[in-house]
Amino acid sequence: RTERYVDTPYGKPSDALILGKIKNVECVLLARHGRQHTIMPSNVNYQANVWALREEGCTHLVVTTACGSLREKIQPGDIVIIDQFIDRTTKRPQTLYDGQPTSPPGVCHIPMAEPFCNKTREVLVEVARSLGVKCHMRGTMLTIEGPRFSSRAESLMFRQWGADVINMTTVPEVVLAKEAGLCYASIAMATDYDCWKEHEEAVCVDNVLKTMKENANKASSILLTAIPQISQMDWTQTTKNLKVRFQQNVINIWRQCLLVDLQGHS
Known part of the structure; x- marks a missing residue:
């Protein structure tokens, strides 16, 4: 295990990159909110996190939430x-x-019809089933800005919109990973019923942490096997x-000039 603090064109990632091997596979770990959970969802430097992992040579981004x-x-x-998302972030x-x-030139209109890497998702689903972990093989994540929880x-x-689960971090992480060419998949752990369900206690931090502590081994087991x-x-x-797909959807001034020139001579 080694730790490396890096900088990117977007500033510093949330924490040090922790480099090492898991089951003899080179991996990089990064705490999205910092190791002490000091960064609220809106302030996570998602751009720097994704850029740093790609620059370190990562090909896959398998996250927990x-x-x-x-x-x-x-x-x-x-x-x-999860296999789809709905975006309610604003900042x-x-x-x-x-x-x-300092950013790459041009504008990227990345398609999001299939936000997550289905091949990676299939591996996670199969592993979860083999371990006897109760797993839903698909679901739509609704990402809110936070840090507050939803009203009822x-x-x-x-x-009513069709969302299955709700969090504060999937967007823009999944979008940036797609731009960066990383195979992105997410292991989402349900900790509560938000606040819609009658006769159930509304979501609060204490209950979230309690459920996570009781069930964290499920996500760890899936990762270690997958x-x-x-x-x-x-x-x-x-x-x-x-x-x-990425190259087809980046528009920059040189490409625009080429298109104009070709159209002028057609």
Whole structure:
């Protein structure tokens, strides 16, 4: 285990990059909120975090997140391998191509029809099942700005929208990972029923932490089993597709000039 403090064109990541091996696979760990959980969701430097991990040579970003359940069938302690999101954030940069002098040139209109890496998700689902962990193989995550929790009216509205779980961090992390060409998947752990469910205590920090402490071993077990499996698979076509999709959706002045020139001579 070694620790490395790095800088990026977007500033410093949330904490040191912790480098080492898990089951003989080189990995990098990064605490999204800092190791002491001192960074609130709106202030996480998602751009720097994703950039730093890519620059370190990471190909996959497999994350964990606590979330509230918006569905009766998703009980506290359950794992959800989410496949879609709804964005309710308001304050966060959602692109690496943000027009700053130190950022890459151009504008990126990255498609988000399939936000998560389905191949990586399949590995996580299979591993969870093999370990006997109660796992929902898909779900829509609604990300709110935070740091406050939802009102009951909001929670009921989010259910009507079709959201299954709710948190404060999936967006813009998943979007930036897609831009960076990383295979992104999330292990979401339900800790509560938010505040929509009658006769259930509304979400509070104490209950969230209690459920996380009781169930953290589930996420750890999934990661420790999935990581060597991921490393043994062939990702050539997957990473190639990510790169092509990214290149097709970055518009910069040189490409625009080329298009104008071609159109002028057509």
